[in-house]
Amino acid sequence: MIDKPDSQGKIAIYPGSFDPVHLGHIDIAHRAAAVFDHVVVAVFDRPSKSLRFNTEDRVRLFQQGLKRDNIEVIPYSGLTIDLARKVGARAILRGLRATSDFEYEYQMTTMNRHLEPTIEAVFLMTSLEYAYLSSSIIKEVAAQGAPLEGLVPEHVASALRGEAHDR
Numbered sequence: 001m002i003d004k005p006d007s008q009g010k011i012a013i014y015p016g017s018f019d020p021v022h023l024g025h026i027d028i029a030h031r032a033a034a035v036f037d038h039v040v041v042a043v044f045d046r047p048s049k050s051l052r053f054n055t056e057d058r059v060r061l062f063q064q065g066l067k068r069d070n071i072e073v074i075p076y077s078g079l080t081i082d083l084a085r086k087v088g089a090r091a092i093l094r095g096l097r098a099t100s101d102f103e104y105e106y107q108m109t110t111m112n113r114h115l116e117p118t119i120e121a122v123f124l125m126t127s128l129e130y131a132y133l134s135s136s137i138i139k140e141v142a143a144q145g146a147p148l149e150g151l152v153p154e155h156v157a158s159a160l161r162g163e164a165h166d167r
């Protein structure tokens, strides 16, 4: 027999630093939004790496790149699993590029499962064209003034060039 859907539908959270969001992240969020009823993109406020954009900007830049209305973007701090519980998520979603992502994700998933066995980890493969993209490589090429077309949305390219943008 088929399960009845939850009253709010199936929710997934997609956590990350998103410093800044690029087309690979947006691709994963849109793919997830076609599978889940609601996707909460969760922008971690204090990752253990130096940031180019503050939390508010990282949230806004992601929001401005979205085309579906069942995706929302929020900031968060603390444990991802606590946020997942708070929003009633059934799954924590992560994007996978290459096998190099696997080991870290495996470790995180094992820890999250230890903390909360009822919330699943779901991995989506990126489109091939974005498989080489990372926020850090984008920041490096942006710092050298290289063109950013095909890597990030135009409003993110402007932000990386330090241009004023609509709030």
Ligand code: ADP
Residues within 6 Å of the ligand: 015, 016, 017, 018, 019, 024, 025, 028, 047, 093, 094, 095, 096, 097, 101, 125, 126, 127, 130, 131, 132, 133, 134, 135
């Ligand atoms: P972090 O894991 O340090 O927060 P990011 O904010 O860049 O790193 O990534 C957030 C999520 O998006 C992670 O699941 C990451 O694997 C995924 N991701 C990053 N780059 C890509 C890409 N090019 N294609 C698909 N998923 C990606």
